[in-house]
Amino acid sequence: xxxxxxxxxxxxxxxxxxxxxxxxxxxxxxxxxxxxxxxxxxxxxxxxxxxxxxxxxxxxxxxxxxxxxxxxxxxxxxxxxxxxxxxxxxxxxxxxxxxxxxxxxxxxxxxxxxxxxxxxxxxxxxxxxxxxxxxxxxxxxxxxxxxxxxx
Numbered sequence: 001x002x003x004x005x006x007x008x009x010x011x012x013x014x015x016x017x018x019x020x021x022x023x024x025x026x027x028x029x030x031x032x033x034x035x036x037x038x039x040x041x042x043x044x045x046x047x048x049x050x051x052x053x054x055x056x057x058x059x060x061x062x063x064x065x066x067x068x069x070x071x072x073x074x075x076x077x078x079x080x081x082x083x084x085x086x087x088x089x090x091x092x093x094x095x096x097x098x099x100x101x102x103x104x105x106x107x108x109x110x111x112x113x114x115x116x117x118x119x120x121x122x123x124x125x126x127x128x129x130x131x132x133x134x135x136x137x138x139x140x141x142x143x144x145x146x147x148x149x150x151x
Contacts, residue, residue: 011037013045022061023068028054 013035021031032042043054050057077085090096 011035011041011045013042013049015049018046019061022058023065025062025065028058 017034018031021034026034028043029039032039035042037045046052046054046057073085073089076082077089
């Protein structure tokens with residue numbers, strides 16, 4: 001009597017679902033897990049079914065997904081008049097940017113900050129001199145700052 005060898009049942013792949021997942025940007029390992037199979041088995045099945053490697057096939061499908069995203073962004077910006085999307089696309093696709101002068105603080109603001117910095121440095125120096133005159137060296141910066149309140 002001949003012994004029959006039991007093999008695993010063949011895993012069925014829904015190729016339409018594979019295309020949808022690739023277009024959505026899923027990785028081959030994720031798609032393989034979706035069909036409960038090892039990624040190497042999945043890659044082999046893609047090659048058998050389409051006659052090209054997984055990398056080439058997935059690149060084609062992912063490009064479709066990217067173009068769909070670009071189209072949706074364009075539609076939202078232009079058709080829906082979404083200002084945020086218009087600005088973002090202007091920066092990304094048209095190379096538009098804000099002028100450097102708009103990003104820098106105004107000269108008056110810079111002068112005010114410099115004056116405040118000088119005032120604080122003077123107060124700190126006075127506090128250090130007073131403490132030194134009384135023979136007390138502060139242990140920490142916070143102790144020095146507490147002593148500055150009397151000046």
